[in-house]
Every structure is written in structure tokens, then in C-alpha cells.
Amino acid sequence: MKKIGLLSYHFWYNYGTCLQAYALQYVLKKMGYQSEYIDFGWKYPIASETLIENFWTYTNTDTNLFRTLKTNLYKYAGAIINRNLYSTLFRDFIYKTNNKLFDKFHNQFIIESPHVKDLNNIEKKYALFIVGSDQVWNPSCCEKKYFTHFLLDFVKEKKKKISYAPSVGMKDIDAKAKELFKLYLPQFQSLSCREEFGCSLLRKITELEITRVIDPTLLMTREEWLSIAENKKVHPYVLCYILGDKTKIVEKSLQIAKKYSLDLKIISMSQMIIEKYKKYIISNVGPREFLFLLNKSSCILTDSFHGTAFAINFNIPFYSFLKKHGDSSVSDNSRIIDLLDLFHLSCRFKDSINFSDNFSCDFKETNKILSCEREKSFNFLKHNIDQIL
Structure with a gap:
């Protein structure tokens, strides 16, 4: 063939x-x-957060021992100075456990x-x-x-x-x-x-x-995705999947969770988010676990394009936010706006947290468009x- x-x-x-x-x-x-x-x-190229890398001119993309040591030195020295060593170590732990599951998924699928x-x-x-x-x-x-x-x-x-x-x-x-x-x-x-x-x-x-x-x-349909997803029993929860550093998205997630007596689960690698909301941060989340968490959530709040796409595909009530500060012209902000426009779901986009939450989300028209x-x-x-x- x-x-x-x-x-x-x-x-x-x-x-x-x-x-x-x-x-x-x-x-x-x-x-x-x-x-x-x-x-x-x-x-x-994974770069130290304390260094600025220019992707157009950056040449040393190979991971080597010297570069790893240098990166860790900057990172942990900065963590001690900024008094956030615990959250830095916790973040590294999340990376390590999650990445093992990514590797397992990659090898299998x-x-x-x-x-x-x-x-x-x-x-x-x-x-x-x-x-x-x-x-x-x-x-x-x-x-x-x-x-x-x-x-x-x-x-x-x-x-x-x-x-x-x-x-x-x-x-x-x-x-x-x-x-x-x-x-x-x-x-x-x-x-x-x-x-x-x-x-x-x-x-x-x-x-x-x-x-x-x-x-x-x-x-892929929801059913096709769930055929490879993890599956287990969980208490009802709000899922906050956040790629950026906007704490207001987490604050709104917390408000909704408390209002409806739901748990809150946060998927984030942001140092700022982990530092402030560490008790809600979850680890051991690979691609299969991610699919499970999306499907079982009562509501999703996200600044992610794919977080939004899966919420639409799985018909889960959701709210989408911009990842970067500024309007849709900034960086890759426009991707989510474009996606919501396509599926006539612009009402699910929020540029602040001052809105009345409503779990009711009619996906009938959206599903016709998706088909x-x-x-x-x-x-x-x-x-x-x-x-x-």
C-alpha cells in the first residue's frame, strides 16, 4: 500500500x-x-523562563547536559529568590507525571x-x-x-x-x-x-x-474519542483548562463551582496559577485522561482553542476566553473567536468574568454545522x- x-x-x-x-x-x-x-x-526548543529566545535566530535546539544544568540553575535560583520554590517543584512534578502519560500515548497511538x-x-x-x-x-x-x-x-x-x-x-x-x-x-x-x-x-x-x-x-465524533479515553467514577466538577496566566478565569471557575456545589479541577502549567490555586491543580493527566476530564465535566472554562473545540464536539457547556491580554488581534487570540463564529457560538465567548453563568447551551444548530x-x-x-x- x-x-x-x-x-x-x-x-x-x-x-x-x-x-x-x-x-x-x-x-x-x-x-x-x-x-x-x-x-x-x-x-x-524549551527555554528557561528567565531567558528570552528568538525563534527566528535561535540555533541551539539540541538538549544537552550543559544546557539542562544551566536552565535548572536559572529556574531554581529564581524560585528561591521569588519565594516560590514549592510551586516550582510542584510544576516540575506535574510536567514529569503528565509527560510520561504523553509518551505512553504517543507510543501506543x-x-x-x-x-x-x-x-x-x-x-x-x-x-x-x-x-x-x-x-x-x-x-x-x-x-x-x-x-x-x-x-x-x-x-x-x-x-x-x-x-x-x-x-x-x-x-x-x-x-x-x-x-x-x-x-x-x-x-x-x-x-x-x-x-x-x-x-x-x-x-x-x-x-x-x-x-x-x-x-x-x-x-472524529465524541463516541470515537471516548473509545480511547480513560474512564472512572468522579464527583461532578467544573473543569478549568488554562494555557495563559489570567487568574480571573480561575476565579470565575471557582465562583461557578461554589454556586453549584461542584468540585473544581484545574489543568494548568502556569507558575502563577499553580502558586495561587495549587489545591485545585491536578496532575497525572495525559491525552486519554484529558479526554475523560473534558467529557465528565459539568462545565468547561478555557482559553484554549482545542479546549473550546472539544467542548463543542462533546456538547459540554463552556465559556471561552482569550489567552493573551489584549483583543483578538493580539498573537493567537483570534483562533478561538474564529472557531466560535463558525459554529454560531459567539455568545460563549467572554472578555470579562462579569456575566451570569448559564449551564444551558443549545448545541442543535452547532451539531448541524459540525456535520x-x-x-x-x-x-x-x-x-x-x-x-x-
Whole structure:
């Protein structure tokens, strides 16, 4: 059987990133195609929080003993000075326990190629290449030399290149990134993007046809997701899944939990959140546990794109907030607004905590839209893959 080579951030210790990678591979298998993620050795550069790393110029991405020691020295010295050593150690414990479960999930569910030393030598191995999803086309997420790999710079045959739901992540990008898009995107057989603002931006830059498709996590039904989720009995709870540092989101979660006599569970790696709300922070949460926690929650409050996407897919009452301070034009804030607009759920977006909570959320129209968008996205994949295979 002909094989499809996939490129994404499938290796990140991030719930949405990991699960979108699984979802695309699952859907391709369901459609009758064989695929694997290409391991070309790049890992997201984890930098000390006390140092500023410029992703466009950063060169030392290899993890080594000296760099690890230096990073830990800065981190723990800073923790002692700032009197938050306990929360720093607790945060490291959460990383360690969660990441073990990520590794277990990755080994069990993600099909990956052997390590590739030179991408220029693999074109003949695959019948076609698909890049996406997640923010693989966001130039602030990785260095330029790796960013172009996610534009499939190593594939010479145009007919072998497809993008599925990559996200640019922001409403505007710098001149360098625009030139790269102008250079590489015309070499694709077919192009798609996850957000409408991303489609518009790329159309303007390249004057090419860009199809909007949904995130791979939304291609799978709730039932399909729950078939791999953890399962156990729990007391009713409010789930706060937060990627940023906005304590007001946690405060609102706590208000709702107390009002309805529910427990509160927080998934966060923010030093500030862990320091202030440590008794509500949960650990030992890998991708399967994450799916379980989403499904069993009475209500979800989140600043995460994928947290919002799963709440919609699972029909769980939710409220979404911006991750970064500022309006939707700041950084990757616009992704959630775009998603809610698509599913006619803009009312679930909140820019403050001064609102009357209401668990009632009518998903009838949303489910109809999701069904239609699934069909359109499935058709995009099948049509363009079958044209090549």
C-alpha cells in the first residue's frame, strides 16, 4: 500500500497538539490510507523562563547536559529568590507525571517513521505528503530553518503536496514569513487552512485558492474519542483548562463551582496559577485522561482553542476566553473567536468574568454545522488524496 508522509508538531507535550495528530492519522486510516509522521529530529526548543529566545535566530535546539544544568540553575535560583520554590517543584512534578502519560500515548497511538537524518532523501519513500494541522504555519513557533520544512521545502514534486488545516495562528505576519509563503505555497497540489482569517491572509499573499477545513479533532465524533479515553467514577466538577496566566478565569471557575456545589479541577502549567490555586491543580493527566476530564465535566472554562473545540464536539457547556491580554488581534487570540463564529457560538465567548453563568447551551444548530463541515473536510481530503494516489 502507498504511504502518506505527515508533518506536524505531533511530538509536543500539549493536549490539543497531540490529539489533533492522532485524529488526522485515525481519519486517514478510516478512509483506507496508510500514513506515518516523519521524525526529522526537531523538537520544540524549551527555554528557561528567565531567558528570552528568538525563534527566528535561535540555533541551539539540541538538549544537552550543559544546557539542562544551566536552565535548572536559572529556574531554581529564581524560585528561591521569588519565594516560590514549592510551586516550582510542584510544576516540575506535574510536567514529569503528565509527560510520561504523553509518551505512553504517543507510543501506543501515534505511528512515526524511523529518525530521518536528511529530509532531502525521503521523497521517493512516500506517495504524497500532508502538512498540518495545528500552528505549523505560525512563523513564531519555530526557527526559520525548520519552518520551511513545514512548507515541504524538501519535496520537489508539486503533485505530492497537500496541506490539511494548518494554522497561521495570527492575523498578520512579518515580511520574512510572507516571502516564504509566496515561494513555497504555489508548489502545493492543494491548500487548506484551519481559520478563515488564515485563509484570507494566505489568499492575499499568494493569490491562490485556499480551502477552509476544520481541525482534525473535529473530524472524529465524541463516541470515537471516548473509545480511547480513560474512564472512572468522579464527583461532578467544573473543569478549568488554562494555557495563559489570567487568574480571573480561575476565579470565575471557582465562583461557578461554589454556586453549584461542584468540585473544581484545574489543568494548568502556569507558575502563577499553580502558586495561587495549587489545591485545585491536578496532575497525572495525559491525552486519554484529558479526554475523560473534558467529557465528565459539568462545565468547561478555557482559553484554549482545542479546549473550546472539544467542548463543542462533546456538547459540554463552556465559556471561552482569550489567552493573551489584549483583543483578538493580539498573537493567537483570534483562533478561538474564529472557531466560535463558525459554529454560531459567539455568545460563549467572554472578555470579562462579569456575566451570569448559564449551564444551558443549545448545541442543535452547532451539531448541524459540525456535520456539514465534517463532510466538506472529509471530501477535501479524499478528493485531493485520490487525485494523487
